Amino acid sequence: MLTLKVIRESKDEVIKRLAVKNFDGKEIIEKVIALDDQRKAIQIELDNNLAEQNSIAKQIGKLFSEGKTDEANSAKQRTSELKELSKVLSQKFTDAEKELNKALVKIPNLPHTSVPLGHGANDNVEVRSGGSIPKLHEGAQPHWELTKKYDIIDFELGVKLTGAGFPVYKGKGAKLQRALINFFLDENTSAGYQEIQPPLMVNEDSGYGTGQLPDKDSQMYHVGLDNFYLIPTAEVPVTNIYRDVVLNASQFPIKMTAYTPCFRREAGSYGKDVRGLNRLHQFDKVEIVQIQHPDKSYETLEEMVSHVENLLKKLELPYRILRLCGGDMSFTSALTYDFEVYSAGQEKWLEVSSTSNFESFQANRMMLRFKEEGDKKTQIAHTLNGSALALPRIVASILENNQTPEGIRIPKVLQKFCGFEMID
RNA sequence: GGAGAGAUGGCCGAGUGGUCGAAGGCGCACGCCUGGAAAGUGUGUAAGCUCCAAAAGGGCUUCAUGGGUUCGAAUCCCAUUCUCUCCGCCA
Numbered sequence: 001m002l003t004l005k006v007i008r009e010s011k012d013e014v015i016k017r018l019a020v021k022n023f024d025g026k027e028i029i030e031k032v033i034a035l036d037d038q039r040k041a042i043q044i045e046l047d048n049n050l051a052e053q054n055s056i057a058k059q060i061g062k063l064f065s066e067g068k069t070d071e072a073n074s075a076k077q078r079t080s081e082l083k084e085l086s087k088v089l090s091q092k093f094t095d096a097e098k099e100l101n102k103a104l105v106k107i108p109n110l111p112h113t114s115v116p117l118g119h120g121a122n123d124n125v126e127v128r129s130g131g132s133i134p135k136l137h138e139g140a141q142p143h144w145e146l147t148k149k150y151d152i153i154d155f156e157l158g159v160k161l162t163g164a165g166f167p168v169y170k171g172k173g174a175k176l177q178r179a180l181i182n183f184f185l186d187e188n189t190s191a192g193y194q195e196i197q198p199p200l201m202v203n204e205d206s207g208y209g210t211g212q213l214p215d216k217d218s219q220m221y222h223v224g225l226d227n228f229y230l231i232p233t234a235e236v237p238v239t240n241i242y243r244d245v246v247l248n249a250s251q252f253p254i255k256m257t258a259y260t261p262c263f264r265r266e267a268g269s270y271g272k273d274v275r276g277l278n279r280l281h282q283f284d285k286v287e288i289v290q291i292q293h294p295d296k297s298y299e300t301l302e303e304m305v306s307h308v309e310n311l312l313k314k315l316e317l318p319y320r321i322l323r324l325c326g327g328d329m330s331f332t333s334a335l336t337y338d339f340e341v342y343s344a345g346q347e348k349w350l351e352v353s354s355t356s357n358f359e360s361f362q363a364n365r366m367m368l369r370f371k372e373e374g375d376k377k378t379q380i381a382h383t384l385n386g387s388a389l390a391l392p393r394i395v396a397s398i399l400e401n402n403q404t405p406e407g408i409r410i411p412k413v414l415q416k417f418c419g420f421e422m423i424d
Numbered sequence: 425g426g427a428g429a430g431a432u433g434g435c436c437g438a439g440u441g442g443u444c445g446a447a448g449g450c451g452c453a454c455g456c457c458u459g460g461a462a463a464g465u466g467u468g469u470a471a472g473c474u475c476c477a478a479a480a481g482g483g484c485u486u487c488a489u490g491g492g493u494u495c496g497a498a499u500c501c502c503a504u505u506c507u508c509u510c511c512g513c514c515a
Contacts, residue, residue, distance in 0.1 A: 057496040061442040
């Protein structure tokens, strides 16, 4: 959520920046300012009214204690009118606040000035790339054939147990998952991220804090009986650890990593991109989250990007890093780098990480603030996160890129975690 | 799931209708003391909104959350959530 301060102080700049995300903010920004004016006007009236009531109540108390009962009783009568009025005003005030918030929550985060213009994936800008695309042998297959051939991931069995998009990992397939999780967590913790095991379900407040609610609730699985949401990413519980917290500036940066399964309904996405491991309803991911001082968040973003890049290098995967254009960015992000790996069996680039700076957008929603040493005023912190990394597409590309007529070669760094060198 | 007790500031804890944004302690910050530190001692120490060009200073709200009673609520009533104890069940 943008701050009212930014909206009020640099209205034209805000509208201009929103246009980079292909969001026409002219109308809603004007509306927000008008609603805020209205809210303030009502508050002044209401506060004055309440102040008068308070002072009368105090006087009455004094009169009673002095035994002036008659005077006290006549003072009582004056308040009934005030009470009536303040009831109306406070209703108006809550309505105004609600409406303001409703509008405010609909405005996406401002993209950073370095965000390229564009509408979709074709307009993303490649920052750099690494690794080399392998030449596969005759008869090389996409991973959904390989998993069947070696009996390591069973998609049909998942359909029997739950439904499409809930695969069952078996034998070396299951072990490979475990190896990747451990590899990622080890790499992240040695880079200074504290390991966290969060709940896999969150309440409404948490969903709101990171921006999944109120708009994207149809993308999350909802446990109706208890009103919990299955997390779509560890970002949600991990970032919300610091909801409603006032940090000390000296505590920055806060670095956390968590492995969790992620649950996504993926409503409305069908077709060729969803085969095999490419898009699932439940998948494993290791996430990194940082909470940082506003002055340092972009430095931190670069640090996170090179950390993720390093993971891909170690896994010997061909990758490219894209700076997302305005049209392809998420609602909450100010700057996002996507990491894609080339999966040679299906001859496709697959997104395996999205690393973003949210600046104060999430922190403002969840009241995540900090104080500068010796300062009385609180400021809003910056939050960042990235996948390090999402498993299924990494698995897909490892299987496809490393296939040989003799079997699938496990990348060297994973071998000690797997306990085997080949899937055959 | 049943029965009972409770929820107060960064933490502990007092407070059963007005003088309470809240005693006292701990913690923290600054000062004094000290060669330096500890101890001791003094002062200060919530957040949000709002008025004011800003500072200073005011106003409003907040004692789990939401409602109610009252001129006036941390305090009384109702609902919800959560925590603890006992019983039951159980990885």
